[in-house]
Amino acid sequence: MPGRVFRKFRRGIYTAIDFADPLTIYFLPLILGVASIALPFIYVDISIQSAGIIRTVSEKTEIKPLFSGHIHSWNIKENQRVHRGQTLLVIETAQLDSKLKINLFQQREQRRFLSDLNALTEKHIEKL
Structure with missing residues (x-):
């Protein structure tokens, strides 16, 4: 059946979304547009606990001496851990x-x- 996507829910029931239906053609882009506009206003607090150190590739630490030589x-x-002092x-x-x-x-x-x-x-x- 062209234009249909089947989804399986619990208990083995299949439902179909007909993309040729005019309601789906207008309603689905409207929902996606509202959701994409609302994304910058949605705040999700993320908390991560880890025993190691996670650093991004772009994070760089510059070391500058007080004098030249x-x-x-x-x-x-490279990538060796260093300690204070x-x-x-x-x-x-x-x-x-x-x-x-x-x-x-x-x-x-x-x-x-x-x-x-x-x-x-x-x-x-x-x-x-």
């Missing part, structure tokens, strides 16, 4: 190292100046 060694592999990369920073040495030298020099000033002020106070 060349990567000396990797301590991780774990060293991920070792960055070789020749420029930063030289700035650090200069800064340490300047700190030592300033400490010597301060100790000299303290010594001079103590001698001056003792004379008074």
Whole structure:
């Protein structure tokens, strides 16, 4: 029978939907149109509990260092779990190292100046 779809309900009863019927031609698209318009307004609360971690493919976590340099060694592999405080990369920073040495030298020099000033002020106070 062309234009008919049979459905089986409980107890073995078959019913037929006639798609050539004018009521079906107008009523079925109307129901589908109303349902598609109502879809954005339907809210379904979904709750999932899982012991693992589910992540989307598009989720990416960017890691940005505070300074630039060349990567000396990797301590991780792709898709490996990491923990807080774990060293991920070792960055070789020749420029930063030289700035650090200069800064340490300047700190030592300033400490010597301060100790000299303290010594001079103590001698001056003792004379008074």
